[in-house]
Amino acid sequence: MTIQSWFMYLVLVLIATATPGPAVLFIVTNSTLHGWKKAFFAALGNIVGLFLLGVIAVTGLGAIVQTSEILFGLIKYAGAAYLIYLGLKMIFQKNSDFNTS
Numbered sequence: 001m002t003i004q005s006w007f008m009y010l011v012l013v014l015i016a017t018a019t020p021g022p023a024v025l026f027i028v029t030n031s032t033l034h035g036w037k038k039a040f041f042a043a044l045g046n047i048v049g050l051f052l053l054g055v056i057a058v059t060g061l062g063a064i065v066q067t068s069e070i071l072f073g074l075i076k077y078a079g080a081a082y083l084i085y086l087g088l089k090m091i092f093q094k095n096s097d098f099n100t101s
Contacts, residue, residue, distance in 0.1 A: 026042055
């Protein structure tokens with residue numbers, strides 16, 4: 001990969017992370033409801049997720065997942081099952097107070 005491609009990628013990542021979106025809304029909501037400490041960890045989680053996505057794309061894992069229908073299906077259904085688990089956990093949670101501190 002050429003240095004021009006890396007710079008173009010860097011510029012696009014900076015633009016994508018600087019524009020408001022669902023992650024920014026989530027962080028602003030956390031800071032309003034729970035304070036800056038919770039918002040910091042929400043932002044850190046977003047940054048780590050974007051970093052891992054970039055690492056996966058750069059290392060070629062994205063191409064492997066794209067070519068393997070079975071692997072893509074496993075990842076997709078594992079992610080859906082995890083989201084369903086989190087949703088059910090939130091629904092059946094006895095304590096409705098989200099502050100843990």
